[in-house]
Amino acid sequence: MPDDKTKRAPLDNKRIDVDDPAEVRNWCKSFGCSAAELKKAVSEVGTSAAAVKQHLGK
Template sequence: MSQQRRDVTPDDKTERGPQDRSRINLSEKYEVRYWTQKLGVSKAELEKAVAKAGVSATAVARQLGKTL
């Protein structure tokens, strides 16, 4: 049986997590869902942390007192 390679485009909405896990994109529901679950925070807490720390996942985690 041959294996088929699946090409994934950078904005493939069928993927469950963000394409670039170093940045947080609040405009995509699936990314907000991923990051709120990953960091264990509410959407409002995530939005507030992104407003203070920027879109860097590491900086947001640090702002929230979490580790990635």
């Protein structure tokens, strides 16, 4: 994630960083899921945004 916190899009839009609250909010909004659902999906399928999206059925 960039040092400039005013940038809202993920730096790498192919990977999900669940340790960055701003990224978690953005991915949750994008996938229409809760933070807990996102984190669970990442723990099950990894940090690939495509894999998480498929896992969530979005």
